[in-house]
Amino acid sequence: MSRRLQPVVLGGDIGAYSLARTFHEAYGVKPVVVSGMSTGLVRHSRILQHVVEPAIDDPDAIVARLRTIADQHTDADLIVVGSADWLVRTLVEQRDRISDRYTIPYVGIDLLAQLTDKEGFGDLCAELGIAHPTTVVHDVAAGGEPDTSGLTFPVIAKAASTAAYHDVEFAGKKKVFLVETRAELLDLLGRVRDAGYTGSFVVQDYIPGDDSGMRILTCYSDADGRVRFSAFGHVLLEEHTPGALGNPAGIVTQVQSDVVEQATRLLEHVGWTGFANFDLKFDPRDGRYVFFELNPRLGRSNFYITAAGANAVRFYVHEHLHGLDPDPRAVLGPQVPLSATGELQAEHLYTVLPGPLLRRYVLDPQVRGRARRLARRRRSTNPLWYRAETDPRRIAYLLVAQANQWRKFARHYPVAEARRLAWKGSA
Incomplete structure (x- = not known):
């Protein structure tokens, strides 16, 4: 009799919910989501089990909580993932205390420390001739x-x-x-x-230009350190509240093979395994894509990949739990459009905002038109709106939260400021 899958997700933000939804879509399972407090993003959800761990900042508390959860799921294969760098670091640092119960799909501490340190990442870019500020x-x-x-x-x-x-x-x-x-x-x-x-x-x-100059790239490397899959996206708008500043609020998946080649060269040079998420920006002064940093995980906006048809967590389960070769065709199925090197070729709009609000800030008419066309063709996804979520309390929360996005952007990022930055980028 085969054992069932039980994912555990650390974090309570939109990235944590997106990971839980991705597991639920792929396998029909209810992940356990552990957060420091009850948040509206996971409260009243019907696709997950929410656990509050007030001492989530304490590694000992995380270990104790994870072992308690494992004791409650002795009939399952457990995998644990984090929705933030500090949570991933805790899992990696505490690997010896929980690896007897959990699969932990992250690199070792030395490689993690080298590439998530912005100075170390910059040194590596310089060594390999990759554009870096x-x-x-x-x-x-x-x-x-x-x-x-x-x-x-x-x-x-x-x-x-x-x-x-x-x-x-x-x-x-x-x-x-x-x-x-x-x-x-x-x-x-x-x-x-x-x-x-x-x-x-x-x-x-500072590279001039507004949020629409930003790009995102996610790559998956197998256990031998070979990049097998990638998903590139054009960021249309970022969040601007202080705690979430710089996180993508709208992304259109695209193909950019030269950027993928550079990231592949970097990841394979150091022997990276698992997911890596890059932040980049297009520099209008010289036409280059500049690499800012590497996140050692599926990022906060990870659902942009799954929304475009490539369910990202299938790579974790296929290779890390089942021990199979993570050939993208075998992992994702024949219907997902991929290049010969595993680059996702679907065009899809990911956004956490109401459509009219997003388009208000997309000042390039061609890009704004593309976003509108994708929405009209139903090739647009907000990760928080999921047909499996039917609790009226959650729906009410989301309606209020979406309405509040207008107020937050008006306060923290007026349209006049977006126009000023866009003008400076084109000057």
Whole structure:
């Protein structure tokens, strides 16, 4: 008698819900979703079992919770995934304490640390001749002032380690900062240091243009470190609330083989395994795609892949649980359009926003027209609206949340600001 599949997802954000939905679509199972508090994104869901672990920031608490869940599912093959870098890092660091019960589909700690550190990732890009922003790395704990003589303001500033940055709080905290002057940069670094952050901050060349210059790429590498599948997307708009700044709010899947080739060269050079998610931006000054960072997992907007027809978690189950070769045709089925190298070739619109709101911010008429056509052809998906979710309380929450998106964008990213950035990118 074959054992059943039981996924466990750490996190309570839209990425965690998307992972749960992807498992549910593929296998009809109800994942256990473990989050630090009850969130509207997972509350009242009928496709998952929600568990609140208030001490989710504590590795010992996560291990204890995961072992308790395993004891409740002794008849199942368990796989655990994280929806954020810091949760993935915890799973990797605690692998020896839970690998007897769970499949953990992530690389080892050394490779994880090297490529998720923005300084280490930048060094690797330089070594391989892959476009990366001009970067200054500043040791926050050491104090002093960064040498910005090689940069032109405004600049981008962000923590080198998102996992370490997760643990600090200070007024005005954001995931990414657009810093207009050197004085503003020094003030920011002082506040970060006073908050107790002891890692490095990276200060990078700002690539002009609005959100529509951003791109996303997800690759899957097999156990031998060979890239077998990829899905490229054109980001139309990003989220702009401080806690979610920079996360894609709208994506159209596309084909961009030259970018896939560069990512493949990088991943195979280091022997990466499993999923890797890249953030990129098109630089209008020279026509290059610039690689910003690597996330060691299926990203927060991972459902853009599944929405386009390629159910991403099937790779985890096919190779990591069943021990089979992850040939994309065998994993995804013959109906999914793929290139000979496993690049997804479907065009589909992913968005977490109401369609009219998304299109309001897409200023390029050709791109806006493409988004409208995909929506009219029913080739558009919001991961939160799922026909299997029938609880009226959840539906009411989603209706209110979608209406609130208009208010959030008006407050944090007025249309005038989007037009200003778009103009600067084309100037």
